[in-house]
Amino acid sequence: MKTSTYKSILLIATMGLLSISCEKMSNLTETEEIMNSGIPVPVLEVKSDGISTFNLSGITPTFDSTANLNAEEIEFIFAVREDEKLSRDLYKSFFDIYQLKTFDNIFRAESNHIRATETLFSYYEIEYPALEDYGQFADTARMARYEKLLLQGNTALEAFKVMAFLEEENIVSYGEVLNDITNPNIKVVIENLAKASENHLRAAVRQITALGGSYQAMIMTEEQFRYVIENGFEQGKMYKYRNNGETTNNRNRLNGNSPKKGSVNRSGECTYTQNGDTSGANYGSGKQGKGYRGGR
Numbered sequence: 001m002k003t004s005t006y007k008s009i010l011l012i013a014t015m016g017l018l019s020i021s022c023e024k025m026s027n028l029t030e031t032e033e034i035m036n037s038g039i040p041v042p043v044l045e046v047k048s049d050g051i052s053t054f055n056l057s058g059i060t061p062t063f064d065s066t067a068n069l070n071a072e073e074i075e076f077i078f079a080v081r082e083d084e085k086l087s088r089d090l091y092k093s094f095f096d097i098y099q100l101k102t103f104d105n106i107f108r109a110e111s112n113h114i115r116a117t118e119t120l121f122s123y124y125e126i127e128y129p130a131l132e133d134y135g136q137f138a139d140t141a142r143m144a145r146y147e148k149l150l151l152q153g154n155t156a157l158e159a160f161k162v163m164a165f166l167e168e169e170n171i172v173s174y175g176e177v178l179n180d181i182t183n184p185n186i187k188v189v190i191e192n193l194a195k196a197s198e199n200h201l202r203a204a205v206r207q208i209t210a211l212g213g214s215y216q217a218m219i220m221t222e223e224q225f226r227y228v229i230e231n232g233f234e235q236g237k238m239y240k241y242r243n244n245g246e247t248t249n250n251r252n253r254l255n256g257n258s259p260k261k262g263s264v265n266r267s268g269e270c271t272y273t274q275n276g277d278t279s280g281a282n283y284g285s286g287k288q289g290k291g292y293r294g295g296r
Contacts, residue, residue, distance in 0.1 A: 031061050035241035044192045044236030050203040051105045052196035052236075054116040060123050060254065061245035063185040068249065068261045069124045071270035071280030073183060075290040078128065078268045080190070081117040083293075084110055086142055087166050089134050090149055094159040102207050106163065106200055113196065116189055123185065124249050127263035127272075138266040157211045164204040164215050170197035171228070172219045173293050176286035192236045199233045 034041055043059050046052045069077075088110035095103035114131070121128045135150075137143040149166075153159030174194035181187045208215045217225035245254070252258035262273035268290050269279045283289035 031057075031241060031244050035061065035244065038240055040238035040240050042236050042238055043188065044195060046199060046233055046235050048233075049102075049105070050199040050206075050233040051109050052199045052233075053109050053112040054192065056112070056115055056119065057245065059116060059119045059188070059245075061241040061243055062188055062239040063123055063249070064242050065249055065251075066183055066185060068275040069120075069126060069183070069273060070276040071273050071278045072283065072287075072289045073186060073280075074126055074262050074264050074270040074273060075268055075280045076177075076288040076292055077117055077120050077126075077186065078264045079290050079292060080193070081114055081131075082137065082139065082142060082268065083170070084113045084117060084193070085131055086137070086146055087163075087170075088114065089146060090153070090162065090166070092134060093150055094153055094156075094163075097153075098156045098159060100156060100207075102203060103159070103163075106203065109196065109200070113193060116193070120186060120189060122248070122255055125252065125258055125261045127260045129264070129266040132266070139268065157208065157213045160204050160207045160211065161213070161215055164201055164208065165218050167197045167201035167204060168217065168219050168225070169293075170194065171201065171224075173285075177288060177292050180287050188239060195234060195236045198228050201228055202231075202233060205229055 041058065043055055043062060044052055045055055088107055091103050091107035091110060094100075095107055118128070120126075132138060135146060137146060149162050153162045171194055174190050174197065178187065178190055178194070181190060205215050220228070248254055248256075248258070250258070250261065260272070262275075263271045265271050271278055280289050282291040284291055285294040286292070
């Protein structure tokens with residue numbers, strides 16, 4: 001009886017391992033087929049309600065081989081991650097308070113965006129700190145901003161206006177800094193974050209209208225704002241696969257134990273990079289660096 005039971009357990013375990021192995025092989029084969037075909041594919045997935053998320057397994061195959069990241073690039077990516085966290089944490093808090101599904105959906109999308117920025121760190125083998133707890137930021141300016149915007153969203157209508165403002169701010173900031181980005185892989189992530197913010201701005205304004213309110217552009221020009229709102233939800237750009245998604249910029253195994261090529265601390269300062277000096281210059285608006293939004 002025991003022998004029969006052990007055999008059954010062994011059979012189930014073996015089948016499970018085979019299933020995982022086949023699934024990984026299938027994903028790799030699919031990636032290689034796309035790469036060999038040369039057909040461009042999107043990395044952003046957009047639902048009918050505008051919720052926009054990255055196909056996380058499809059990001060690194062679009063990455064090209066480049067120089068290692070310099071300090072400004074490392075600090076910029078970290079700053080982007082923290083700004084996405086600010087949005088994520090606010091939307092989660094608004095969902096907890098108002099229990100409206102749109103807050104929950106976009107909160108989950110922002111979690112996905114954070115992971116998308118972290119793929120750049122993984123690809124370039126950069127050591128980076130884990131996220132702070134929800135509603136917590138090592139940077140005092142972001143902490144104060146989170147608390148201010150949370151208080152500002154004192155009704156569901158006002159909370160959606162906070163969401164619209166944050167997405168509008170993303171669109172403008174990403175649009176400005178894209179002109180300064182020379183690394184093609186950073187550009188892939190940022191231009192799709194910008195597209196996702198356009199879709200989420202449309203989704204927020206729809207909710208504001210449904211609640212009987214209105215929203216006017218706070219940062220964008222009226223022409224820019226009208227263009228975004230009057231167009232429907234849009235897909236991101238298409239990209240060709242350049243690798244199988246299993247290796248880093250230096251051709252090491254992705255998420256392996258290879259020596260790190262750079263590091264950033266919880267304050268967003270680059271503490272090490274193989275490409276240039278540390279830490280980076282705190283460039284202002286429209287430039288890569290820790291302060292790409294104007295010195296924050």
